[in-house]
Amino acid sequence: MKNKIISSANKKILFLPHAIMRMSRSERMITTAEIREAVLLGEVIEDYPVDRRGASCLVSYVKQGQALHVVCAPKSEYLAIITAYWPASDQWSSDFKVRM
Numbered sequence: 001m002k003n004k005i006i007s008s009a010n011k012k013i014l015f016l017p018h019a020i021m022r023m024s025r026s027e028r029m030i031t032t033a034e035i036r037e038a039v040l041l042g043e044v045i046e047d048y049p050v051d052r053r054g055a056s057c058l059v060s061y062v063k064q065g066q067a068l069h070v071v072c073a074p075k076s077e078y079l080a081i082i083t084a085y086w087p088a089s090d091q092w093s094s095d096f097k098v099r100m
Contacts, residue, residue: 001044001057005072008079009039019081030068030084037061038068039079045097056082060096067096 013036015023023030042061048071049055056073071082087096 001047001055001074004074005039005044005057005059005079008074008076009036012078013039013081014078015081019083022083022085028085030086034068035070035081035084037063038070038084039072039081042068042070043097053080053082056080060087062096067092069096 013032015032015035022028023035038061039059042059044057045060046058047055048057051073054073054075056071059070059072061068061070067087068084069087070084073080073082089096091100092098093100
């Protein structure tokens with residue numbers, strides 16, 4: 001899945017309306033640059049092969065102690081960004097890879 005993500009992201013990244021709405025919330029304020037870095041350098045921690053939007057996955061990326069989670073769906077022509085958020089420490093393991 002990671003290779004598909006990188007290949008799709010290198011073509012184009014498409015931010016779905018839900019993702020834009022979630023990224024721009026005042027408590028999130030996640031930039032497109034942060035999303036790009038996360039999908040290119042992060043780790044797939046959950047796989048959703050039968051998602052209604054097509055196969056998708058959850059990517060976790062930790063930089064300087066701050067984790068970012070991105071749900072994305074690699075397509076042949078682009079990478080669809082479904083949503084993104086800063087994971088809550090009380091809902092995830094200390095490395096932000098396993099749900100509590």
